[in-house]
Amino acid sequence: MERIASALGDAARWRIVELLAERPRSVGELAELAGLRQPQTTKHLQTLARAGLVTVFPLGQRRVYAVEAAPLAALGRRLGELAGAIEAHAGDRDVIARYLAAIEADSAVADRERWADGRTFSFERVLTAPRDVVWRHWTDPGLLGSWWAPPPLTVTDCVLEPRPGGRAVLDYRDAEGQYHSQGRVHAATEAERLVFDLSVIEAGTVACTGHYDVTLTDAEGGTRLLLGLRITGTTVDAVPFVAGIETGWAQVLDNLADAVGAFRRTTASPDERREAQP
Known part of the structure; x- marks a missing residue:
């Protein structure tokens, strides 16, 4: 050929x-x-x-x-x-186009420190798994690493210790380099709520900090996840990180939906195992 x-x-x-x-x-x-x-x-x-x-x-x-x-x-x-x-993966091209548009828009206003402070984002998903399964995917490092990065990024280290003062770490890499974020967990109620912050570290300094509030409630067929995010401490260099929040978290939560669905298909609960027995 x-x-x-x-x-x-x-x-x-x-x-x-x-x-x-x-x-x-x-x-x-x-x-x-x-x-x-x-x-x-x-x-x-x-x-x-x-x-x-x-x-x-x-x-x-x-x-x-x-x-x-x-x-x-x-x-x-x-x-x-x-x-x-190409047609089947047209959505990936659209993601890049939206990210580029966001970078251009944010670059036009990022002319000072703290330019994006107070900016908020909200995401919602209904996941086809019970709250305990979704909670494990947020707090078990192995499960967390299976979904907490959009393509083509690869998670190299991730921790969300579900207790006040617990560590929050997200490290990932791509072909161009490695990226590091760290912070602390502020509140954790099992299978209900997780509040933490993560600061993006760029060249040894904090580029921006995100305060995350994750709540889980019962929904028909599974769990309703609400994620609130507020940005603080932004520097001019934070443009690519802030601009990527909308598209990045949309992809990441899609990953989570796939992960908990696959987990449910391969891991039956004790009740489900009893029901399956003759």
Whole structure:
């Protein structure tokens, strides 16, 4: 496939294939129609032949070339698959576009320290799992690390100790670098409420701090999660972090919804196990 794509990457060769798609032609005819010299045309045809795109028919003193449809059809199918994959993941492109728009908007107003102080965000999800399962996904480091970062970030360390004064840590990385946030838990009521702060550390200093308030209540079919977030202590360098909150947390909570759903499918409660017994 790579050889076919490379052979068709030259404008002159592409024109030759277009001409051969109409009917088989001689080297001289192709050279005349493509506006090339015959030696050039011959070299292009040799490249196309090595890629399996054309076949030569020696007819006495003439050499007539014909295009092969199968390799082009295979390339067409592969391009169709790529186009389908792009369409299927169009949402990821939209996320990047929204993030860029947020960065541009915040950059226009981030002309002083504490420019975003007091900015608030609110998120809500109804999760298909009971409150104790959702709580574990917030407070068990292994479960927390399975969802607490949007793609393509990877969590390297995360802790939310569910007690007043407990540690709050979120470290993650991507191909460009590593990122660190730390803070403290202020309040924790099992399976009901978790309040904590996290400060983004950039170049050894706090770029901004987020105060988080997570509440869990019963909902039909599962748990209603409400997440409130208030920003304080912002510096001018906090633009990419503040701008990413809206799209980032939307992705992260989608991750959480998937994680608790998968957990429920693979881990039955004692009541569910008893009900399943004959």
